[in-house]
Amino acid sequence: MATLLSLLDRPDVAYLESSYSGELVAHAPTVAEYALAFDYLQALALPPEESADLIRSAAKESYRDRPLPSRSQRRRLAQVQSQQPGGRRLRRGR
Numbered sequence: 001m002a003t004l005l006s007l008l009d010r011p012d013v014a015y016l017e018s019s020y021s022g023e024l025v026a027h028a029p030t031v032a033e034y035a036l037a038f039d040y041l042q043a044l045a046l047p048p049e050e051s052a053d054l055i056r057s058a059a060k061e062s063y064r065d066r067p068l069p070s071r072s073q074r075r076r077l078a079q080v081q082s083q084q085p086g087g088r089r090l091r092r093g094r
Contacts, residue, residue, distance in 0.1 A: 002034050 003015045014025040014034045025031055046054060069077070 002038070004031070004035055004038060 001017050003017075005013045005015060007013075011026065011028060012031050012035070014031045016023045016025060025034070045051070
C-alpha cells in the first residue's frame with residue numbers, strides 16, 4: 001500500500017508499507033510516479049455508492065450456491081490455519 005504525503009514546508013513523500021515493513025520515499029521522481037499512478041486509479045474508480053453495489057453484487061454471485069460459513073466454522077478454520085507452519089508468524093504479528 002502506498003500513501004502520498006503533502007506537507008506545507010517540505011517536498012511530497014510517499015510511504016510504502018507491507019505486512020513486514022514500511023519505507024518512506026523522498027526521491028522526487030519516484031514520488032511523482034506514485035502520484036501519477038494514484039491519479040490514474042482515482043480517475044478509473046467508481047463513485048463510493050457504485051463501488052459498494054458492485055462489491056455486494058460480486059459477493060452475492062460468489063456465494064449464490066453456498067451459504068456463508070457460520071461464526072463457529074470461521075473460528076475453527078482460524079484455529080486450524082494458526083497451527084500451520086506460517087500460522088506462528090500470524091500469532092506473533094509478523
